[in-house]
Amino acid sequence: MTARDFPNWEALYQEKPVETMPWFNPSLDADVEHALLTLDLSTGEALDLGTGPGTQAMALAERGFRVTATDLSATAIRQAAAKATEQGLSISFRQDDILNSHLDQSFDLILDRGCFHVLPPDSRSIYVQTVANLLKPKRYLLLKCFSQQETREAGPYRFTPEEIQQIFSERFQLRSVEQTVYQGTLDPLPKAVFCILEKQ
């Protein structure tokens, strides 16, 4: 597997408006919305992991979740927190590296829309253990990442459903995986997989 290049996340959020970023999606990701309906989830403690612009965290808070939102970039967190305050939303925003996390809460729901697929392949097992430890038993990780079907050269790592199954199998049951798109500012939208993973 070829190693992929990623920006310095903190510098990126200092330099560019979030609305120009490929992953910027002002409303709740359509696949997340559908999963919440399917799983009948509308309340509880939710973590938006790698929140970036914070749009998904804000949408979850609007729907009734008590939301914690984390990102590696302190600037992303500061900007997203200011927007949430403007909108009258109460969200706990924290700078946190999921590969060296200081979170000590446990969650009913974790959303990862685009963080896992930018992590180095050799850190995936740390990610799986950390995320599983942050979830209550039998609760869900909603994961969106680029699909192996995406043909653009640049961008994050890509995954097949079989790879997701294998990477997460020690701690999660793969409840569903769908081929979909990653809503944002790119045209055409990148091909993505959306996975519902249940903690064992």
Ligand SMILES: C[S@@+](CC[C@H](N)C(=O)[O-])C[C@H]1O[C@@H](n2cnc3c(N)ncnc32)[C@H](O)[C@@H]1O
């Ligand atoms: C593709 S963006 C997605 C942002 C957001 N989830 C969304 O859907 O708009 C990936 C995000 O993951 C964050 N990130 C990268 N590595 C991380 C890490 N180790 N821990 C936490 N966040 C990380 C980046 O700063 C960036 O905001």
